Amino acid sequence: MKDIMNMNVKKIAFGAAVVFFTQFAFAQTVQDGINSIDSDKFAQAKTNFTNMIATAPTAENYFYLGNTYLKQGEPDFAAATDSFNKGLAADSKSYLNKLGLATVKLGKGDKNAVAEIQKIVTDSREKDAEVLFRAAEALTLFEKNNSPDLAIQFLNKAIERAQRKEVPAHYYYTLGDAYRLKKVPGDAMTAYDKALPLAKNKASVYTRIGTLWMAAQQWQQAKTSIDKAIATDPTYAPAYKALAAYDIRYQQNAKATQDLINYTKYADEDPYTQLEIAKLYFTNEDYANSKQVLDKIFDKINDPIKFKLRAYQLYADGNYAEAKQNMDSFVSQADKSRVQPADQGLQGLIAAGLAKTETDAAKKSALMSEAQQKIAIAKAAKDETMKWDLELANIAGGGGVSQSAADAGPTNPTIEGLKQKVAANSQDSDSLFKLATAYQDAKNWNGAILTWQKMIALLPDWAPAYYSQGYSYQQAGNNDAAKVAYEKYISTVKPAEVEANKQTLAYAYFAVAYMAKDNDLPKAKDYVAKSLQLDPTYEDAINLNKQINK
Numbered sequence: 185m186k187d188i189m190n191m192n193v194k195k196i197a198f199g200a201a202v203v204f205f206t207q208f209a210f211a212q213t214v215q216d217g218i219n220s221i222d223s224d225k226f227a228q229a230k231t232n233f234t235n236m237i238a239t240a241p242t243a244e245n246y247f248y249l250g251n252t253y254l255k256q257g258e259p260d261f262a263a264a265t266d267s268f269n270k271g272l273a274a275d276s277k278s279y280l281n282k283l284g285l286a287t288v289k290l291g292k293g294d295k296n297a298v299a300e301i302q303k304i305v306t307d308s309r310e311k312d313a314e315v316l317f318r319a320a321e322a323l324t325l326f327e328k329n330n331s332p333d334l335a336i337q338f339l340n341k342a343i344e345r346a347q348r349k350e351v352p353a354h355y356y357y358t359l360g361d362a363y364r365l366k367k368v369p370g371d372a373m374t375a376y377d378k379a380l381p382l383a384k385n386k387a388s389v390y391t392r393i394g395t396l397w398m399a400a401q402q403w404q405q406a407k408t409s410i411d412k413a414i415a416t417d418p419t420y421a422p423a424y425k426a427l428a429a430y431d432i433r434y435q436q437n438a439k440a441t442q443d444l445i446n447y448t449k450y451a452d453e454d455p456y457t458q459l460e461i462a463k464l465y466f467t468n469e470d471y472a473n474s475k476q477v478l479d480k481i482f483d484k485i486n487d488p489i490k491f492k493l494r495a496y497q498l499y500a501d502g503n504y505a506e507a508k509q510n511m512d513s514f515v516s517q518a519d520k521s522r523v524q525p526a527d528q529g530l531q532g533l534i535a536a537g538l539a540k541t542e543t544d545a546a547k548k549s550a551l552m553s554e555a556q557q558k559i560a561i562a563k564a565a566k567d568e569t570m571k572w573d574l575e576l577a578n579i580a581g582g583g584g585v586s587q588s589a590a591d592a593g594p595t596n597p598t599i600e601g602l603k604q605k606v607a608a609n610s611q612d613s614d615s616l617f618k619l620a621t622a623y624q625d626a627k628n629w630n631g632a633i634l635t636w637q638k639m640i641a642l643l644p645d646w647a648p649a650y651y652s653q654g655y656s657y658q659q660a661g662n663n664d665a666a667k668v669a670y671e672k673y674i675s676t677v678k679p680a681e682v683e684a685n686k687q688t689l690a691y692a693y694f695a696v697a698y699m700a701k702d703n704d705l706p707k708a709k710d711y712v713a714k715s716l717q718l719d720p721t722y723e724d725a726i727n728l729n730k731q732i733n734k
Contacts, residue, residue: 217248222388224421224447226256227454243278246271250284251318254291254325257460258489261288261519279308279315287322290329293521298323298331305338313345317355324361332365353383357392369400387417395426398433403611406430421450425464432468434610434641437587440468455484462493471500488517492527499530504537526569529562533570536579577664585630585660593628606638613642620652629660647676651688658695667699682718690719694728701732708732 217232233249250267253260265288271281282304290297301319308315316338323335339359343351360375373396380389394409407430413423428443444464451457458481465474475497482490491514498507511531515523532555539551559572578585602619605612616639623631636653643649654669670692677685697711709732715725 214248217252219385220452221252221255222385222422223419223450224257224425224457224460225452225454226252226457227452230454241270241274243271243275243281246274247278247280247284247318250281254284254287256454256456257463258456258487259291260456260487261291262486264288279304279312280318283315283318283322287325290322291326292519293329295329297329298334302334310341311345313342313355316342316345317358320362321358324358324365330365332362335362336366351382353379353389355379356382357389360392360396364396364399369396372396385417385420387413387420387423390416391420391423391426394423395429398426398430403430403433419450421447424450425460428464428468431610432464434638436610437468437470441465441470441473444468444470444473455481456487459485459487459490459493466493466496466500469500471497488514489522491517495530495534499534499537502537504534507534508538525562525565525567528558529567529570529572532556532558532560532562533572533575533579536576540579571668573668574665577662577666577668580664585633587634590623590628590631590634593623593630594626595628595631596622596626598622599626599628599631606635610638611642613639616642624652624656624659627659629656632656633660645676647673647678647681647685648688650676651692654692654695663699667696670696686718690715690722690725693718694722694725697725697732698728701728705732 214236217229217236220226220229220232229252230249233245233252236245237249246267250264250271253264253267265285268281268284268288271278271284275281283301286297286300286304289300301322305316305319310316320335320338320342323331323338336359339355339362343355343359346352346355356375356379360372360379363369363372363375373393376389376393376396380386383389390409390413394406394413397403397406397409406426410423410426410430413420414427417423424443424447428440428447431437431440431443444461447464448458448461451461458477462474462477462481465471465477474493478490478493478497482494491510495507495510495514498504498510508531511527511534515527515531535551535558536555539548539555542548542551555576559576562569563572599619599622602615602622605615606619609615616635620632620635620639623629623635633653633656636649636656639646639649640653650669650673654666654673657663657666657669673692674689674696677689682689693711693715697708697715700711701708708728712725712729712732715722716729719725
């Protein structure tokens with residue numbers, strides 16, 4: 185979650201009485217803008233800072249407006265650059281606006297920007313805590329382009345300078361963000377704890393603590409902290425965004441949708457905030473709401489990111505041709521640094537979808553080659569935006585599994601009762617196991633697949649869930665997806681568990697071998713041999729081994 189900081193403002197002196205009045209009114213206006221950004225009310229913040237510029241077109245005010253464009257959900261580098269340049273026109277020596285322009289470079293992936301930021305700090309002689317802080321903030325702002333070690337160095341100096349009066353809370357929680365980027369959660373939590381008693385709005389810090397727990401996969405502690413944030417300030421929008429991420433993690437779609445409704449209610453109508461909401465709805469597999477929000481703001485946003493989100497929506501609907509058009513628009517218009525491995529993975533999935541209906545053999549082969557190549561890029565980058573192999577398997581098998589398909593399948597009182605238990609407690613692994621098994625007994629394979637997926641999300645290291653999901657996919661007739669699930673089961677079984685799982689492992693190896701025999705004979709031979717090593721008497725594996733080794 186992107187953070188927003190309180191700001192120190194240079195004092196203006198025109199005489200004792202005027203100074204007091206001016207400082208008071210000016211600080212209040214700045215603080216209003218800061219509070220708006222921290223609450224994800226970016227349109228309101230932009231209005232605040234624009235009004236400040238109209239009253240006092242200082243370099244600092246232009247910086248604060250430009251920084252707002254960098255802090256919103258999807259940075260607007262062009263608008264930020266324009267504001268920073270105006271700030272430098274007002275004061276050519278403004279270190280803050282020089283930092284702003286360097287931050288834009290960093291956000292675009294220019295690695296030289298780190299050295300540039302360091303030089304600006306050196307030129308300032310490290311006397312101004314605000315310059316030190318803003319330099320550190322810039323170095324923590326972007327997930328893929330940052331320098332946490334240097335940020336920590338600058339923040340410690342900023343804290344040292346500020347200790348002469350009072351250290352602002354945002355200095356400490358930005359220090360926490362830097363440690364978080366460095367993957368030192370203990371030091372991050374210590375910094376957040378120091379911010380807590382100083383923060384005027386403690387919901388801001390509780391939310392950061394909650395998302396830190398989420399990053400550490402300590403889900404109960406995360407929920408406790410997020411609940412504290414909402415109890416402290418029920419109107420603090422980012423807390424609901426964090427809660428939505430928590431509920432999406434447990435595939436509680438209805439709860440996540442309500443979280444997003446609350447987030448929308450307490451954030452504002454800034455198009456870029458709405459774009460963030462559309463992305464979250466998509467993550468929640470609420471494609472209808474995602475499309476509705478995106479349609480509302482599509483023409484208000486210049487950022488080509490809108491084409492990427494629309495491509496994901498169209499892909500989810502199986503509209504591969506239009507999805508390709510939108511991805512092509514995104515790639516052609518966006519800065520190259522913004523095209524991520526996940527985007528190439530999506531292009532690969534779209535190519536696979538197009539190949540499915542392509543009648544020209546040469547074109548079909550080219551599309552499948554593109555699909556494999558681009559999905560390999562996403563997998564090599566260890567990108568987990570989508571389950572690449574499973575998505576590819578679902579395309580081959582005719583599409584993914586939806587909740588509506590599960591609900592339309594066979595049911596009985598046992599299933600309905602267990603569904604209620606799971607709805608009441610998403611972490612009830614016992615009820616999830618019983619529900620998945622009940623779906624299998626009723627031959628509702630879509631329901632079983634989805635429920636095993638929820639179990640996997642809850643217990644990702646519990647191998648039997650992958651085996652059962654593979655079996656359910658196989659019974660549903662999607663052998664490609666079944667093969668992916670069986671292979672995940674095989675790779676998840678720990679060495680110490682092999683003996684206890686010999687029979688199921690033997691079957692999983694056999695199943696993959698059988699499914700691979702027509703298009704990957706070396707793999708089929710390898711896997712059937714492994715099946716027989718585990719169970720030399722397994723008749724189906726014996727017969728398959730004879731068949732493929734003639």
